[in-house]
Structure formats: C-alpha cells, structure tokens
Amino acid sequence: MEAIRFDHISKYYPSTGVQASDDISFSIEEGEIHAICGENGAGKSTLMNILFGLEKPDSGSVFIRGAEAAIRSPSDAISMGIGMVHQHFMLVDSFTAAENVLLGIEDKGFLNKSSEREYVRKLSEDAGMPIDPDAPVYALPVGQLQRIEILKMLARNVKILILDEPTAVLTPYEVGPFLETLRKLADSGHTVIFISHKLQEVMDAADRITVMRQGKVVGTKEKKDTSIPELADMMVGRKVLFEVEKKPSVPGDTILELKDVTMRSHRGRLLADKVSFSVRAGEIYGIAGVSGNGQEALISAIAEDASIESGSILLNGKEISGHKIAEKRALGMAYVPEDRMTTGLNMAADFLDNSIIGFQDSSEMNKGLFLNREHITERAGKMIDDYQIRGASVDGSVSALSGGNMQKVVLARELSASPCLLIVDQPTRGLDVGSIEFVHRMLIRERDKGVAILLLSVELDEILSLSDRVGVMCRGVLQGELEGSDINEHSIAMLMVGETEEGR
Amino acid sequence: MINGKSIKLRIAMPAAALILGIAVAVLLIALTGVSPLSALRVLIDSGFGFSGRVAPFFITLGSATPLMLTGLAAMLGFKVGVFCIAQECQYVFGAIMAAWLGASLELPSVIAVPFIILCAIVAGGIFGFIPAFLKVKLGVNEIISSIMLNNTATLVLEYLVAFPLRADAGQKAQSEVIERSYWLPEFVQGSRFGISFIIGVLLLAFFFMLIWKTRWGYKMRMVGENISFADYGGVRSSRVIILTLVVSGAVAGLAGCLEVLGNYHRIMTGFSSGLGFDGLSVAMLGLSHPVGVFIVALLLAGIRQGAQLGLQISLSIPRELGGVLIAMVIFFVAIENAYKPFVERLVGGRRRKDAREKEAK
Known part of the structure; x- marks a missing residue:
C-alpha cells in the first residue's frame, strides 16, 4: 500500500x-x-x-x-x-x-x-x-x-x-x-x-x-x-570513476620524519607512544585508525602547535616540534584541516580574506605597509578559474558555497605556494561523490608532482584507494605499516583493533 | 569585503532604528502638548544649526570629539571579538594623568603637552592590558574584569579630587586648573571645537586604513571573526588580542586627556558622565566602522545638545527627552530582530521582483 x-x-x-x-x-x-x-x-x-x-x-x-x-x-x-x-x-x-x-x-x-x-x-x-x-x-x-x-x-x-x-x-x-x-x-x-x-x-x-x-x-x-x-x-549526471587512476609512486627524499614521538594529554594520558614513521616526496602516506587512537594528537603536533613530550619531528631535516605554525608554513608545510567550516575557512569573510590566511606576512601579499590588494585579487581570481570553484567570486562570501566548493577553496589556497609537504585530514568528509572524485584526483596530481602527502582518514575506502603506504594507529601506538599489495581492508582492520602483523 | 545586498541591509537597519526612535520621541513630545514638528525643528536647529552667538553645530563637533574616540576604542575591541567595556576606566585615568601633570609640571608647553599626552596614552594602555592579559592568559571574562576596573576608576578619582589633587579654594571637589599654556586651542571661542576634533578624525582615518588595508588589520579581523581559523593560519591570536586592547585603551586614555587639556582644564568628581559607556553605543550603532562611528558620534552629540539647548531652554520640555530619544534608538538596535524581516523586504524589494521576472521566463 x-x-x-x-x-x-x-x-x-x-x-x-x-x-x-x-x-x-x-x-x-x-x-x-x-x-x-x-x-x-x-x-x-x-x-x-x-x-x-x-x-x-x-x-x-x-x-x-x-x-x-x-x-x-x-x-x-x-x-x-x-x-x-x-x-x-x-x-x-x-x-x-x-x-x-x-x-x-x-x-x-x-x-x-x-x-x-x-x-x-x-x-x-x-x-x-x-x-x-x-x-x-x-x-x-x-x-x-x-x-x-x-x-x-x-x-x-x-x-x-x-x-x-x-x-x-x-x-x-x-x-x-x-x-x-x-x-x-x-x-x-x-x-x-x-x-x-x-x-x-x-x-x-x-x-x-x-x-x-x-x-x-x-x-x-x-x-x-x-x-x-x-x-x-x-x-x-555523468560517469563517475570509482577507482582512482594512479601510477605506482616514485618516492624521493624523506620530507617528514617522526622519531619516537610521545605525547600526553593535559591530564597525563598517553596519546602517542613512541611513534616513528616517515613520508617521502612523491608518495601518499595514509594513517588509518578508529578516531581517537592518537592520530588527532599527532596532527596537532605536526601541523599545529601542540608540544610533544619526547622524540622529534623533522621537516626536510629541520626540527619543527614546538615551532610556531608560521615557521612550519615557511618551511613548506601546507595543511587541509579536518573541519573546513570552522578552521579551514572563515565563513564571515569574503573569498579574498580566505585566500591569504597563512600568507598574510609573506612579501608576495604585501606592498610596503599595505596589503597588495591588486595581487591578492588577481591570485584569488586565478584560484577560482584553476579549481573551477563554482559560485565563488573574489569579493563574495564563502559561506554560500557547497561543501565541495569550500574544500576546493582550502585546497587551492594550500597548494598555491607549491608546498613540499601536504597534510590532509578527512579531506572528503561530508562531500558528495563528484567532489570526492575531484579531491582524490587533485591529491594524486600533487603526489605525481613530487609533494609528500600525509593523509588522515576514517574512511577505509579512501585510505585504500589513495595510499602508497599505510600506517595504522591503535591506542597511541603505530601498530604496523603496510606497503604495496599488503594494503587491503583485512590487513588494516586487523591492525586497527590491535593485532600485530606478527600475530596474524 | 561584503556584497552589495548586505551592505544595504547593514545601513538600513540602524537607519530604521533611528527613525523608530524619533517616532517614539515625537509621540512623547506630543503628549506634553507641544507640536512635535516644531519641537523637532528646534531640536535640529539647536543641535546642528548655525544661528546664535556660538553656532550650535560647532558645539556639537566639540562634544562629539570624546564620543568619537571612546567609540573608536570600543570598536577596536569589537574587531578582535572582545567585548571590553573598560573605556570608562581608561578615559578617567587618561584624564587624571592630564590633570595631575598639567597642574604640576613646569616645562615649556612644546615639551609638556606631548609628554602629558604620552603619559595619558600609557595610562589608558595599561588599563587595556589588564583585562586583555587576564582574558588571554587566565580566561577571565573581559566584561567582568572591565566593570570592576570602571568602579575602581570612579573611586580612585573621587579620592584624588577630594584629597591629594584638591584645589584649596572652593567647596567643590575638583583639582587645580592646569597651566594656561598647556590648554589646547579652540577654533571657535566657547565651542569646545578645537584641535582635539582634528586628532579624532585623523585617528579614525588611521584605523580605517590599518584595519582594512594592512596585514595587521587583517590579522585583527580574522581573530575577531574566527579565532580558530586565525590560529590555523599562523596568526598569534593571543598577541593580537592583547596588543589591540592596549591600543584601544590608549585611545580611550587619549580621549580623557584631550577633554582635560582642551575643555575642562581640570578634573572633578563625576568627570566622565558615562562617556566611556557612550563609546560602546557609538561603536555598536556605528556598525564597528570608523565612518559609522564618526556619524553616530555627531548624531548623539547633536541630539543631546539640541535637547538641552533647544527643548529645555526654548520649549521647556525636559532635556532628558534627548536622553530618551537616544535610549530609544539603542533599544531599537537591540531588538532589531523584531523588525529585521520587514526592513529586509523593503531593501530587498527589487531583488524579489527580479527573481519573479526570472521565474516568469
């Protein structure tokens, strides 16, 4: 009935x-x-x-x-x-x-x-x-x-x-x-x-x-x-490619290296326990894990300004743990944060203001004492064209854009300075199929250009289809690393719940 | 920075509040039996007119000056997302500095006046730093800490003029008149309209440029609009907030100093008469924009002036009516959500027509 x-x-x-x-x-x-x-x-x-x-x-x-x-x-x-x-x-x-x-x-x-x-x-x-x-x-x-x-x-x-x-x-x-x-x-x-x-x-x-x-x-x-x-x-309304087409990676030098990184919460709980891994130029390193198993803490130390208890984080061989975010950015780090609505973008501001965060002190954006509005406008217009950000205009608000187009704004800005390290945290959360496809292709393109990419995602499919290497976190420990044909749903799932590789 | 539609609405809303406020005041005037139209004319003539021995318009410019500055001070706090209301305290301490130094220094005025202004700015800045530091480092609510500072300032002032700074002569608790050569010049005799006004306008222009054209202003706006976004982009938001509130305090301190040097030439109990708080209204009604602050400061000063000189003296309507008018405007700003849809419809009338036409096609 x-x-x-x-x-x-x-x-x-x-x-x-x-x-x-x-x-x-x-x-x-x-x-x-x-x-x-x-x-x-x-x-x-x-x-x-x-x-x-x-x-x-x-x-x-x-x-x-x-x-x-x-x-x-x-x-x-x-x-x-x-x-x-x-x-x-x-x-x-x-x-x-x-x-x-x-x-x-x-x-x-x-x-x-x-x-x-x-x-x-x-x-x-x-x-x-x-x-x-x-x-x-x-x-x-x-x-x-x-x-x-x-x-x-x-x-x-x-x-x-x-x-x-x-x-x-x-x-x-x-x-x-x-x-x-x-x-x-x-x-x-x-x-x-x-x-x-x-x-x-x-x-x-x-x-x-x-x-x-x-x-x-x-x-x-x-x-x-x-x-x-x-x-x-x-x-x-058109054919969607589910399998991301990608060639085998051609990794270069080590860009990001974590050595025995240990972190604790304010209350003393162990968040990360002697985590070591490295990300090389031209590869996507995925970090898988049930959320709350230490990935968030690691990102806050690598990309934000959280401090670590011991160990070291090296970007191109330079220690960056405890450094100011601006210094990390100057060394070539770019970061697409988990929440584009509250962190990645400023909903109250227009496209121009959103396009220069992180670059506000660079000589490119300033002319003498003043912001170089002409250059900023031109650069923003180029972002909109290059990334086909639908519905955006340089002086329009970003809050009216769709989720996919918002993420394009963040990506366009973060990639604009040709970074050597790109950190992406849940890059496709809440996006529709077409936008997910776009973001994935963009990440592969950057990888092929030689950018080292650190990918965090709770979507196992995303980790599987993008990563060249995978590290799995469980209770603050890097439970294991997988590479090449070892990367599959079963092997990741086992590590996620705390089984070690040897124990299989 | 914002699109055309919202600019129109942003101007239409305070305009609507002003019109509604005037409407209520007109109603009240009618109740006293005076013709509202003639009362309004008198109000405007004696607030913004040019007739009389000293043109009321110049008096208005003079009394708008401290409002402009305290309004600017409040606006700076709003820009970094902090509702700091310590302007009253900073204004009073700036004034105390000026009255004390002005009466005790014995230096040529070219040295003394800049020195006095500098000290007043520092005094204001210190009282901007206190709530800012407490907020950023310890999470103390800035409204509470600044209310307490305002009370402190009132009491300190009462003590100072009653005892250490008290002029010997006379019954009133007031300080000695400052050295004659330190007085700031007036452009029109007896109007208070003087060099302070120019300083105020220049500062408004300066901060307009700073906030919208430079990277420092960019950081301020980003911190105020979305602090986690600013932090993410490497802006050190704590530092921006503290610095901005120190500057804001300095501006309010300067306002008090200029009132002493250019207008009262001494300090007495009840010196401020709530000018610090008026700054908050000015900043809010002026949409946290230097141009808005300038216009609203003039309007507020003119209405007060007109109510006192015009309504009370020539029509014997209590001058408090001017206060009622201002209070009504603030009231209508506060309840703007009640009539916002209506104003939106008025402003957006064209847009809806366009949309209908598009639909018809």
Whole structure:
C-alpha cells in the first residue's frame, strides 16, 4: 500500500534563486525503507521539510495513505503519523533519556517516574534499540542520542519516520547496527525514509532508492535492480570513476620524519607512544585508525602547535616540534584541516580574506605597509578559474558555497605556494561523490608532482584507494605499516583493533 | 569585503532604528502638548544649526570629539571579538594623568603637552592590558574584569579630587586648573571645537586604513571573526588580542586627556558622565566602522545638545527627552530582530521582483 505520494511538488527560493524542488512526483510504499539520495543541494532536505510541514510548496500536493494532506506545521505532521529526526539533535542535555522521550507528552502533565521509565524501557526494547531511561543525556554517546531522537518519534505513534543523514554522526562501527535497527522498524510496520549520500549504506539498508539531482527526481530504483555505480552516475549526471587512476609512486627524499614521538594529554594520558614513521616526496602516506587512537594528537603536533613530550619531528631535516605554525608554513608545510567550516575557512569573510590566511606576512601579499590588494585579487581570481570553484567570486562570501566548493577553496589556497609537504585530514568528509572524485584526483596530481602527502582518514575506502603506504594507529601506538599489495581492508582492520602483523 | 545586498541591509537597519526612535520621541513630545514638528525643528536647529552667538553645530563637533574616540576604542575591541567595556576606566585615568601633570609640571608647553599626552596614552594602555592579559592568559571574562576596573576608576578619582589633587579654594571637589599654556586651542571661542576634533578624525582615518588595508588589520579581523581559523593560519591570536586592547585603551586614555587639556582644564568628581559607556553605543550603532562611528558620534552629540539647548531652554520640555530619544534608538538596535524581516523586504524589494521576472521566463 502507498504511504506517501508526492504529486508535482515545486518549491522556489527567491532569495537565493534556487529551484529546490522542480515538479517532483513519486511515491513511498508502506513498510519499506526508502532511501533518497543526491548530492548536497539536490533538494532532498527541502522535500523532507515539506513533508514534515516546515516548508510550504509553491505548488503540488502530498498524499498520505491516498488522501490529500495539508501539512502546515510539524505538529500537523506528527498528528498524521509523520516524524522527522534531524541531523542536529534537539535534546535537553540535563534531562534523562526517558524525560527527553516523553517531553511534551507526559501523562496529564504530571511526571510519574516509575511508569514513565518502564514505558520508555519497553518502547526502546520493542524497537530493538535499548537505552537506559535514567541516563542523563549529556553523558551519552552520539549513537544513543540518535536512538532517543527516534524513540521520541515512536512515543508519539509515528508510523512514517524521516531520517536526515542519520549516519553522518555515527562512527563506522555504529553504522551497521544502526541500519539493522532500521530494518527492524520496517519489519514492525513503520515506513522509513532515509536521506543519505553514502551509496554503500543506501544499498545495504534500503528497499527502494530515489535519486534526486538539482531539484528533480532522476528516478526510483528497486535495490535489486541497481548498483552503486549506476546510482552514482544518476546522482552526478555523468560517469563517475570509482577507482582512482594512479601510477605506482616514485618516492624521493624523506620530507617528514617522526622519531619516537610521545605525547600526553593535559591530564597525563598517553596519546602517542613512541611513534616513528616517515613520508617521502612523491608518495601518499595514509594513517588509518578508529578516531581517537592518537592520530588527532599527532596532527596537532605536526601541523599545529601542540608540544610533544619526547622524540622529534623533522621537516626536510629541520626540527619543527614546538615551532610556531608560521615557521612550519615557511618551511613548506601546507595543511587541509579536518573541519573546513570552522578552521579551514572563515565563513564571515569574503573569498579574498580566505585566500591569504597563512600568507598574510609573506612579501608576495604585501606592498610596503599595505596589503597588495591588486595581487591578492588577481591570485584569488586565478584560484577560482584553476579549481573551477563554482559560485565563488573574489569579493563574495564563502559561506554560500557547497561543501565541495569550500574544500576546493582550502585546497587551492594550500597548494598555491607549491608546498613540499601536504597534510590532509578527512579531506572528503561530508562531500558528495563528484567532489570526492575531484579531491582524490587533485591529491594524486600533487603526489605525481613530487609533494609528500600525509593523509588522515576514517574512511577505509579512501585510505585504500589513495595510499602508497599505510600506517595504522591503535591506542597511541603505530601498530604496523603496510606497503604495496599488503594494503587491503583485512590487513588494516586487523591492525586497527590491535593485532600485530606478527600475530596474524 | 561584503556584497552589495548586505551592505544595504547593514545601513538600513540602524537607519530604521533611528527613525523608530524619533517616532517614539515625537509621540512623547506630543503628549506634553507641544507640536512635535516644531519641537523637532528646534531640536535640529539647536543641535546642528548655525544661528546664535556660538553656532550650535560647532558645539556639537566639540562634544562629539570624546564620543568619537571612546567609540573608536570600543570598536577596536569589537574587531578582535572582545567585548571590553573598560573605556570608562581608561578615559578617567587618561584624564587624571592630564590633570595631575598639567597642574604640576613646569616645562615649556612644546615639551609638556606631548609628554602629558604620552603619559595619558600609557595610562589608558595599561588599563587595556589588564583585562586583555587576564582574558588571554587566565580566561577571565573581559566584561567582568572591565566593570570592576570602571568602579575602581570612579573611586580612585573621587579620592584624588577630594584629597591629594584638591584645589584649596572652593567647596567643590575638583583639582587645580592646569597651566594656561598647556590648554589646547579652540577654533571657535566657547565651542569646545578645537584641535582635539582634528586628532579624532585623523585617528579614525588611521584605523580605517590599518584595519582594512594592512596585514595587521587583517590579522585583527580574522581573530575577531574566527579565532580558530586565525590560529590555523599562523596568526598569534593571543598577541593580537592583547596588543589591540592596549591600543584601544590608549585611545580611550587619549580621549580623557584631550577633554582635560582642551575643555575642562581640570578634573572633578563625576568627570566622565558615562562617556566611556557612550563609546560602546557609538561603536555598536556605528556598525564597528570608523565612518559609522564618526556619524553616530555627531548624531548623539547633536541630539543631546539640541535637547538641552533647544527643548529645555526654548520649549521647556525636559532635556532628558534627548536622553530618551537616544535610549530609544539603542533599544531599537537591540531588538532589531523584531523588525529585521520587514526592513529586509523593503531593501530587498527589487531583488524579489527580479527573481519573479526570472521565474516568469
């Protein structure tokens, strides 16, 4: 039976000139897991906001179980049995799990602790996602918070559940179990709509998949009739190369060398324990590991100004540990940080200001006492052309750019001074397929030009397809190094959980 | 640095606050039974006019000078993302320096005046350094530390003029008049409009260039807009914040010094009458921009002047109405989100039409 039908939905945002939904029609069956995928800005979220009553369509209508529905607000939606879990959680930190689940729908306005707790416990167990009803929310990990958000909806008798990029906040290890709980929900008669741009998850979890591009529906596919490459082509609108084409590396001199680097946190916890490795010119050295196993600490010592307890970090043979960031940059280090929204870019500033950070004191950017605006503008214009940064202008803000184009701005700036060492931390996190392809090709191109690249990624696929050598971190120790044909998913995974090479 | 649409909005918003503030004041004037229109005319004439023995406009320029400087001082803090409100304290200590040295030095004025100004700048700078250092090194909230410094300054001033610096003659707690040759010249007799005004305008122009045209200003802006971005790019943000607040304090100290040398020629209790705090309003209403600070300082000074000279003396409307008008403007700035969509629609009217036309095609 049909749970939802979108009938010729259109929505135009005059302020940005974006046609977010363009004559969208398709339907979602009851009891299925229906994935909606598309690149960032394809119109997935707008469509879901229309379904949840947060946005009104300019034209077209939504049918719920065959009847036309006027959904004017989220409370309308919830009363019709439609619930939505947003990407950013909306929970009261100081309340317990049970209090959060029942907030706003308490019995007769009174709190009845024991029966409430029992109700929430039963609800969570029935749904296959047990939580401790008494745990205060601030103490819970992200995966649990997500369960609470879903339970909030279930407690309101929601039958149709919309999940906006639910796996974006989860670690790779939480994703599998999470997808299983979705299946259980579907089996118990719920309809799950699941927005994602990660195609592997979509193929793992969904029954049917609708692909959107530029506000239009490209098509709806049964899972059994499609494949990841086909979906990717539909999303991007052209052929996507999944395998990064790359020649064998031709490594040169050692550029970055870590010798017995030991680091501790402020509280004395061991973050990195005698880590030694080196990165040579013309190779990509990947560091794999579950996040929180010391990679972050190493990066903060190499690329930022964290201090180390003992050991040494050499860049072209010069000690750089404890040196100022500006000095490291002057020696040829470039750095694409993990978070482009807060660190890599300044959202409040225009493209020009973003294009010169790290170079503000260089003689190239200054003319006497003043900044050399003419040169800066020319250089920025060249970046936009060379990297095809869509939507950017030299005096426009960077905050309106898509994630992929933001990352291009960071890359363009970091590569502009022809560095000898490039450090990239989660370079494709949150990017769509087309942008990931671009970033990967760019990294290979720089490698072939002789740049030493240190790659950090929690995406195993990324490590596998880009790295010439891989070091695996586990509990602060470099558990092992792999090279050439030894690099495969199994060998990395074993090292990630602490098995040594000898122990295999 | 910002695109055209947001520039328009950024100017439209304070303009709307001003109009709304005037509207409320007009309403209040109407309640007193005076015709609002004639009251406004009197207000403008005696705030910005050129009639009378000393043209009110020049008096306004004179009383706008300390506002310009304290406004600039507050603005510098805003630029590095720090809400430091120690201008009151820095202003008072700058003034104390000038009054003390001005009454006790016995040097030719070419040496004494620059020396006094330098000492006042240093005094202001020291009181900029204290909250900055506490914030950067120890994480002390700058608002709290500067409020306490402001109280300290008021009390120190009261003590000084009551005892060590007190002029013998007279009942009032005030210091001795400073050496006549140290007085700064006035351009128009009796207007307070003098060399200080020129110094203020030059400083505004100087900081405009510094902030938007040089690498030092670039670092300040980046620290203020996104500190982790600045740190990532090798800007030493702690140093930038401390230096900027020291300079900000120096500017506020200079403001106090110039008021003593050019205007009061002595110091007394209640000397500042909240000028330091007015600087915060000026900086906020002036959108943290030197041009805005200049315009708002003139407006504020003119309204006060007009309310005192015009409304109170010629129409016997309490001069506090000028204060009410300014307070209303600040109030409307504070609640700008309440009417922002409306202003956006007014400003963005053309854009929406364009969009509709595009859609029609």
